Amino acid sequence: MSALILALAAGAVVGLALGALGGGGSVLAVPALIYLLGFTPAAATTASLIxxxxxSFTALCAHARTGHVRWKAGALFAAAGILPAAAAGAAASRLPQPILTTAFAVVAALAAVRMLRPGRPSTGHPPTVRPAAAAGTGAGLGALTGLLGVGGGFLVVPALVTVLAFEMQAAVGTSLLVISVNSLASLATRGATTAGADWPVIAPFTGAAILGAWDGKRLAAKVSGTLLRRVFAAVLLAVAAWMLVDALTP
Structure with missing residues (x-):
C-alpha cells in the first residue's frame, strides 16, 4: 500500500478522534507515523504536532460555533502550559526514546482508567472555574505535551471532566483550544526537526485529518458523553498496551 493512501487513511482516523473526542490525535498519529509510514520517533513526534x-484549530472553530468551548478555563489551561511545554520539548531530545515511549504509554493508560470512573453529575450550567486548579493542571499537562510530543487532549479531556466537572461535550471543545496552544509552544522548540519534515506525507495526512475532524464533530453531536468517554478510554488503553510492549521488547 502506498504511503499516500496510508497517510490519507491514518489522517482520517486522527481527525475523527480529534473532532469527536477532543483529543487522541497525537496518541494515534505518533504510532501511525512510526509503524505505518516509517518515520523515526523524533520525526514522528514533530510531524504529529504539525x-x-x-x-485541532479547525475542530476548535467547529465546536466554538455550537457553544461547546469554555474560553476562560481553556485560556487558563493554555497560558499555564505554554512555558512548561516549551521547556519540556527542549529537554525531550536528550532522553532515550524507550523511556519516552514507556512514559507515553503509562500516562495514556492512567488517563484511560480515570476516564472510566463515574463522572460527576452535570447541573446543566457551566461549572465555576477554579483558577488555581485550572492553572496547576494546565502547567502539568503542558509539560507532558512538550515531553511526549503530543497535543495533550487525551489528558486535557479527563482533567476538565474530573478536576473542573465539565460535561463531556464542553470538555471536548475546550480541550481543542489547549491542544492548539500547547502544540504550537512545543513546536517552537523543535525548529531543527521541522525544517526537514517530510511534507509529501505530512500534507495529505493533515488534509485528511482536517476533513475527518468535521465528521467527528457531527458524530459528537449525536452520541452521548458517556459513550464518548468509554470509546476514548478504550482507544487509549489499546494504544498504551501496544506502545508499552514495543518499548519493552528488545
Whole structure:
C-alpha cells in the first residue's frame, strides 16, 4: 500500500478522534507515523504536532460555533502550559526514546482508567472555574505535551471532566483550544526537526485529518458523553498496551 493512501487513511482516523473526542490525535498519529509510514520517533513526534495543531484549530472553530468551548478555563489551561511545554520539548531530545515511549504509554493508560470512573453529575450550567486548579493542571499537562510530543487532549479531556466537572461535550471543545496552544509552544522548540519534515506525507495526512475532524464533530453531536468517554478510554488503553510492549521488547 502506498504511503499516500496510508497517510490519507491514518489522517482520517486522527481527525475523527480529534473532532469527536477532543483529543487522541497525537496518541494515534505518533504510532501511525512510526509503524505505518516509517518515520523515526523524533520525526514522528514533530510531524504529529504539525498535524494536530492544524487539525485541532479547525475542530476548535467547529465546536466554538455550537457553544461547546469554555474560553476562560481553556485560556487558563493554555497560558499555564505554554512555558512548561516549551521547556519540556527542549529537554525531550536528550532522553532515550524507550523511556519516552514507556512514559507515553503509562500516562495514556492512567488517563484511560480515570476516564472510566463515574463522572460527576452535570447541573446543566457551566461549572465555576477554579483558577488555581485550572492553572496547576494546565502547567502539568503542558509539560507532558512538550515531553511526549503530543497535543495533550487525551489528558486535557479527563482533567476538565474530573478536576473542573465539565460535561463531556464542553470538555471536548475546550480541550481543542489547549491542544492548539500547547502544540504550537512545543513546536517552537523543535525548529531543527521541522525544517526537514517530510511534507509529501505530512500534507495529505493533515488534509485528511482536517476533513475527518468535521465528521467527528457531527458524530459528537449525536452520541452521548458517556459513550464518548468509554470509546476514548478504550482507544487509549489499546494504544498504551501496544506502545508499552514495543518499548519493552528488545
Amino acid at each position: 498535524i494536530v495543531t492544524a487539525t
